[in-house]
Amino acid sequence: MSTGRPIGGVRRAQLITTYGVGSIVAVNSESFMIAGIDRWPDPEDRGEQLVHEPRLQRQLGVRGFRLPPASDNERRGDVPVVRFPLYQSCPGCNRLAKAGAFGVRRSPAKCKRCDRELVPSRFVICCANGHIDDFPYFNWVHKGSAPTGASEDPHDMKIEASGRSAALRDIIISCSCGKRVSMEGALSKAALKGITSCPGTRPWLGSASSETCGQMPRAMQRGASGVWFSDVRSAISIPPWSEGVQKLIAKHWKSLGKVKALRELVEDMELAEGTPYTVDEIVQAVERRRRIEQGLDDDSEVDLKAEEYEALTKTTVEKSRRQDFVCVPAPEGEVDPSLAIDQVMRVKRLREVRVLQSFTRLAAPSPADDKKRRAPLFSGDDRPDWLPAIEVIGEGVFLRLDTQRLEQWESRSSVIGRTALVDASYRRRFEQQGARPDRGITPRLMLVHTLSHAIINEWSLDCGYPAAALRERLYVSEKMAGILIYTATSDSAGSLGGIVAQVESGDLGGSIRRALDRISWCSSDPLCIESPAGGVDNLNHAACHACVLLPETSCEEFNTLLDRALLVGTPDDQDLGFFGPVLSATTPHGAR
Template structure:
């Protein structure tokens, strides 16, 4: 059977290791070593240099392509959807249980009922995924029930309708057990089930895994955390390419290489004086410390972690490069194949403006690459797209997509932001609260979130409010818009752009809304709507809400946008820091 998946889906929530539902069937996406040899590359020098990989689009199921993305039916445990049957097949066999149309049919009721996947799966923090051992879940009275299981899913019509209403019944020994405790953290440990140490598409390569199995629903949000990288294709990426050979030819680097080799051969950690010398050489040649470490390892394409073989991606450095270009004179009137923009007049509010630059970007190109995935929690082990396998006869590559669209770039006046931060510092309770959020981020390893401070939260909240308002003004759908937040020392700005991979991303409506008068009206309307939320006073007075409690005055009714539009999973939002309340100064409080 052949099914269709969108390329954008494969570089995100539907990437390698993800469970995808197609109709009433369920599959898992196999690793990239089984996708076939890529027939083309996506050119993005800076990303390729940092990731040390080729960037290639997913194969398309066309006559010209060299392969398709293989899917594995998962979970393998299926049950009949006929209420009179409900029999369970523990492992689906295409040859044994197949049907003419390729869809699973129940062999116990004469193929009258369709087999549908079980609701729960088992996973561990090492990224492994397997079927729940339903046969062990039932305490059988007969030994033959283990070798010849005859299981049935029973549903009670009485009671609360929770998991207690679902039970697994053994027809051989007449034993049954309900699923009320199936999702408990130690449910698999209690029945002696251990992680088989494999991925569903690699049954014959079991490895030892000491992580405990946890049972989750197939569609649970914590079953799959995709790890992606994103960068804009800007003019600066094609200029001033670093001459790594020149760096390696310097005497300073030669001395560093000798010292590094002596320590690395003993398997020790780098002492502070070598770390300081690496930082010195990186500063002298205007490159990152990761690139110098890569040179010391004998490569010149970009940084990787030699111990874990994981790709090292520093999003903060990429955003800093983009910010530097967007603030440069080159960006004021840039016309290139992948980037066309012009500077616009500033929107003014009663004669003043909190911004120092507005760019109307008529055309931009974004490249997104899939780096891997994690399961159960954000700090779990990251699994690469090749899932420990190797590419046959080709250089390692990452699945990627390129997207063309348009956007509006807003840069805050640094004096305006600095003055607001000085006034905000007079409220120590608020500063302590924000500091506590940063402590939680660090302690609980929320790797996908940037460092938290008041500046980022306020700018991020404005980006969300503008996206919600621009949906009504520009003609784009809410999921078609996306944000990039530039926040840090000397950085305060945002980019709202179209992020769809189809023709909708270049209709021109977004750039039109960036004209001075229209932009000023859009900002005022967005701020005015945010002064009151339909969920207030609950929304504005809640101490912490959303993922990890990172949001304060922000909910679905006032600030949240589609998950695909936000770079931080709809977190780090607070209307009070943007608008001000109860004497607390807001970044744009003077405009309301």
């Protein structure tokens, strides 16, 4: 990261998930915001590595993805940042003012009077439309009354902490005009009503970038999780895009993408030499990719999940070490009819591309969100033809449930009635935003999702993986009922081989039974199992941190749409659970 010169560093993956465009990054004693991608170094000039995933490119309307810049060389440039928040305070004289008033020109920021390093403001304001600004200290101090003293007198502010406690009431903001007030109550929802409205500022796009907003903002601590939520889209590379020939042509796409005499160029470049591919196969791969990029293939609305589901249910053997997708059946005997699992696939190699497409503030992205909530990564209408992305390599296990058994179970009135409560809460979330629900919440979705969480928790214990290193990918519709549990992490945890080993060890059925047995009792029972609704917007039933919740990086649904009662039943109705017959009918519920 740089403001003209390097000031610190973060991992590439964090620039997509944690410290992306518009987020606040603490570097030593200072605070900065990641600038928009239109201010990043020109990827062509840097020779920055391309990331291709044609299926995701056509959905997001870009020509490709690029890894975030990573360089220790000052001349090559790096991810630019801007100083934010602008308000700083001096621990020596307690003066509170914008950085410019201290004469700050570069890092580290210091007070010229005291020669002490400045402390960035602890508070900022955000609105639901993605805007962010400095906390309005002047308005807060003088709320409800005019400043005292002569109009031409300067208003120098100070911030002091009594030291009695860390409570906001012991942080005092004072003005040279005599006004003095604590920060108590500043973080409440309506604290800024009548004091300020959202100015519509977007510092990550430049100081001049703002838009009309007028919403009532909310004050937050600058390090709070609600200040920035990434809006990430992802896709798993599947045939034919996972084949080595695609990686081969990607290296030379700048030349191959436009030339008319394609076969002659492939032959002149000797691309087939030393590879298992013929000239014809390379030409066909280039032509197919051209059609996708030019929009000639009318498949822009194809469901990515449906394509992946089809690939995961088929065998794809390893033909080349360049392959990104290898999926083979489990050894005989691993499919357990009593568990209603009719297919198990070992995904020995997979590649996932994660793309940062926007971000939100105050609340995580939701399908019910208005488009205004999604903050842009660039300024103006001149949209770049790329987005920042990372690619991660991992392994996984795909499980498909018996759809015939599922249809019988999800037609029960007790199951339908229990799920209908969550579906109603889900619809209310959209109605509050004036939108139509993007889907109905079905018993199948909640069952498959909760089963996924139970297995991840169990495998994290059996394999030694941290739960945050495992991820789920749900495939649920009228025609789909599957789970992919996989490791796709940028560190060494993704290459330990422990997930596939769960299948190859011959104990897959045993591990799933242990997972069901573990969640049949929660340390918060009976409160947890008898809870009528819970979680964000009442989108969970029997689910809490003591039983099935996961780190949110592992969950597709932000830990919502969960109900372990649909798996194992309740004390009053064990048959409600899909796996009720698997568990011992003679063992009292909760005594396992």
